[in-house]
Amino acid sequence: MDTTLQRIYAMTQADIAAASKHLMVGGGTPGPILVQGKGVRVEDIEGKDYIDCTSQSWAMYLGFSNEEIIDTIHEHSKHMTHIHQGFNSLPRFYLARLLAQLAPQGLDRVSFTVGGGPAIEAAMKIALRSRPGSREFVSLWDAYHGTIFSTASASWIATQASGQFTGQQNFLSALHTVPRVPNPYCYRCYFGQEPDSCDLMCAEMLRLTLQRGVNGPAAGVLVEPIQASAGQIIFPRRYLVRVREICDEFGVPLIYDEVQTYCRIGDWFAATHYGVTPDVIVLGKGLGAGLPIAAIIIGDRMEGFGPKTEELHTFANNSLAQVTAARQIEVIQRDGILENTRRMGEYLADGLRRLQGEFPEMGDIRAVGLHIGIEYVEDPKTKEPAVDKCVQIRTEGMELGAIFGLGGVRKNVLKVKPPLILQQHEADEILDILHRAMEKVLRP
Numbered sequence: 001m002d003t004t005l006q007r008i009y010a011m012t013q014a015d016i017a018a019a020s021k022h023l024m025v026g027g028g029t030p031g032p033i034l035v036q037g038k039g040v041r042v043e044d045i046e047g048k049d050y051i052d053c054t055s056q057s058w059a060m061y062l063g064f065s066n067e068e069i070i071d072t073i074h075e076h077s078k079h080m081t082h083i084h085q086g087f088n089s090l091p092r093f094y095l096a097r098l099l100a101q102l103a104p105q106g107l108d109r110v111s112f113t114v115g116g117g118p119a120i121e122a123a124m125k126i127a128l129r130s131r132p133g134s135r136e137f138v139s140l141w142d143a144y145h146g147t148i149f150s151t152a153s154a155s156w157i158a159t160q161a162s163g164q165f166t167g168q169q170n171f172l173s174a175l176h177t178v179p180r181v182p183n184p185y186c187y188r189c190y191f192g193q194e195p196d197s198c199d200l201m202c203a204e205m206l207r208l209t210l211q212r213g214v215n216g217p218a219a220g221v222l223v224e225p226i227q228a229s230a231g232q233i234i235f236p237r238r239y240l241v242r243v244r245e246i247c248d249e250f251g252v253p254l255i256y257d258e259v260q261t262y263c264r265i266g267d268w269f270a271a272t273h274y275g276v277t278p279d280v281i282v283l284g285k286g287l288g289a290g291l292p293i294a295a296i297i298i299g300d301r302m303e304g305f306g307p308k309t310e311e312l313h314t315f316a317n318n319s320l321a322q323v324t325a326a327r328q329i330e331v332i333q334r335d336g337i338l339e340n341t342r343r344m345g346e347y348l349a350d351g352l353r354r355l356q357g358e359f360p361e362m363g364d365i366r367a368v369g370l371h372i373g374i375e376y377v378e379d380p381k382t383k384e385p386a387v388d389k390c391v392q393i394r395t396e397g398m399e400l401g402a403i404f405g406l407g408g409v410r411k412n413v414l415k416v417k418p419p420l421i422l423q424q425h426e427a428d429e430i431l432d433i434l435h436r437a438m439e440k441v442l443r444p
Contacts, residue, residue, distance in 0.1 A: 009035075027147070031403070037064025040419045040426055042403070050398070051429055053418045054405045058228070058260055061286045061337070062328060063419040069289050072327040073320060081320045085313060091322035098326055099297060102268045104277040106299045112322070114315045116259040116284030117146025119294035120222070122311055123280045124150060126296070127220035127253040130303040134219035138209055138252075140183040142230035142409050145222060145257055154178040154222050156230065161409045179213050181206045183227060184239045187364045187375065188383065195236065203242040210250045220253040223278070225270035228260040231408030232366045232373025232415065240276040247279075253302060259284035259294070263332065263420060266342035266369030273368070289328040293321035332420075341420045344427055345369040348416065351431040359438050361386055372416040373407060385412040389441055396437035402430055 001009075011019070016033070032044035040063050042052050055061070062069060076091075083089045096110040113119045128134060139145070139154035142161060147168070152158050153175040157167030168175060182202040186195040193199070210218050225240060227233040247254040256278040261270040263286060271277050279302050284294035292315070298304065305311050332338060349367035352374060356362040363377035376386040376393070390412045394404045405415030416430065 029406075031398075039063045039065075040422055048401070050401050050403045051418065051426060051433075052403045053416045053430060054403050055286070055417055055419050056290075057285060058264065058405075058417050059285045059288075060290050061263055061420045062289055062331060063421050066289070066331075068331055069324060069327060072323055073291075076323045077320060081318070082315065083317045083319050085317045086308070087317065089317060089319050089322075091319040091326065092317055095322045095326045098329055099283075099295060102329070103281065103297050104269065104271045106277060107271075107281060107297045108300075109298050109304055111296050111298075111305065111311065112316050112318075113294045113296070113311075114292055114313050114318070115146075116257075116282070116294050117148040117151050118313065119259070119282045119284055119296050120145045120151045120255075120257060121148060123255050123282050123296045123298075124220065124222075125311060126280065126298060126302055126304065127255060129306070130253060130301070131217055131219050131251075134217045136177075136179060136214050136216070136218055137220050137222055138179050138181060138206065138214065138218055139222040140224070140227070141180050142183050142185065142227055142233065143180070143222065143224060143257075144227070144229035145224075149174050150176075154180075156409055162411075179209050181209050183230065183233060184235050185230075185233050186236065187233075187366075200239055200242050203239055203246065206243060207246045207249070210246065210252060218250065218252045220255050220280075221247055222255050222257060224257045224260070225274060225276075226261050226265065226368060226371055228371070228415075229407055231375060231410075231413035232371060234366050234368055235274075237274050237276065240274050244276050244278075253280060254278040255280040255282065257282050261371065262286060263338065264341065264369055264371045264417065266338050266345060268338070287325050287328075288321045289324045291318075291321040291324045293318060293325055337420050340422070341369045344420075344422045344424070345372065347424060348372060348427050348430065351427065352416075352434075355431065355435055355438070359442055361389065361438075361442055370417055370420055370422065374414045374416065375408065376412050376414065385410040387412045390414055392441045393434075393437045396440050397433055400433045400436055402433040402437075404434075 034042050035045050036043050042050050099110050100108040113122055142156045144155045145151040152168045158175050182190050182205050184202045191201045258281050262283050267273040281297045287293050352365045360380045361376050362374050363380050364375040366373045376390040378384040378386045397404050407413040407415045
């Protein structure tokens with residue numbers, strides 16, 4: 001074994017305690033020290049095994065230690081890893097063409113960045129170029145687009161949505177004002193309407209804001225077609241159709257943040273799933289099969305980057321991440337992973353709805369593919385958020401061998417988003433662990 005790896009793998013608890021004094025972690029919640037994984041499972045330093053329903057920030061679509069991905073990384077790394085953004089490379093050409101072929105018709109130009117936040121910002125730059133004289137973007141309530149200054153300004157973490165300023169409270173002076181409009185949170189409709197018969201007042205609020213609430217022409221509208229960090233909020237198709245109409249009426253670019261929906265909903269893009277095409281699609285997280293890469297895809301209506309100083313990232317042309325992203329796409333196509341995502345998503349959702357009959361505290365179950373959330377409430381009639389119980393269920397689930405995520409502005413949504421290679425017996429294990437965790441927390 002490589003001597004550096006030997007020293008890393010041999011770290012003792014004393015070594016870890018000493019090293020921890022030097023480490024700053026800017027986000028997330030403390031969890032076990034993970035040392036290895038295979039398939040949908042990870043193992044911690046104590047040898048405890050978990051089924052990972054977070055896919056490590058929703059990024060490991062093909063699970064851990066996928067042999068084909070490892071082989072691609074190993075073979076390509078013998079030729080090249082990093083290439084400056086100013087040099088052409090075969091992996092960049094290949095992946096750009098591949099993504100353009102998969103994208104909805106009319107979206108066919110691709111640019112790469114190092115992560116989701118910078119990719120959102122790149123989309124914002126292109127929108128500004130395409131809308132001379134524009135300045136302000138519009139985002140949705142409960143949106144999350146990252147933590148860099150430009151995108152945090154458009155995210156709920158810069159507001160008092162949760163009852164307090166969270167995440168960015170130390171940097172408010174550096175953020176800029178982004179008008180926000182209601183999201184289609186049908187479980188908690190702000191206008192007291194029923195989802196199937198509502199008049200889409202949330203969308204009409206966007207129209208009024210573009211007309212009367214923005215200084216000058218709006219630069220763009222930022223939308224997550226399914227809001228993930230907000231609590232897995234699934235948008236009705238007719239809402240997105242109306243948003244597209246409104247953006248067309250005002251000539252405003254529509255930007256889809258698909259950092260968390262790419263592939264996970266059982267289709268390549270939410271734009272394809274809904275049949276509503278934006279002007280820009282932003283990808284990240286799972287795009288690189290565990291390696292850092294993000295991308296934006298634009299259509300002919302948008303003006304691309306111009307001078308070389310507009311969008312520079314040292315690692316925007318990381319060939320290792322690019323070949324890995326391409327290999328993952330080919331495995332997904334060959335092995336029917338999107339079909340499996342839809343099938344296992346439906347299986348899990350059906351199992352969760354059966355559990356809901358026993359535990360009405362599972363107020364709302366929201367699932368598209370393996371993009372799944374459970375909103376816990378104290379009472380299904382009052383819908384009072386059951387924040388502490390949701391946190392306890394996650395903690396108990398960890399003890400029982402499953403890693404779940406937390407979401408929602410109120411942090412009362414349990415996220416169930418395992419790798420897309422999930423099999424039925426593993427889905428059964430997830431349901432069993434969740435059942436036991438809820439019994440302990442909700443029926444002590």
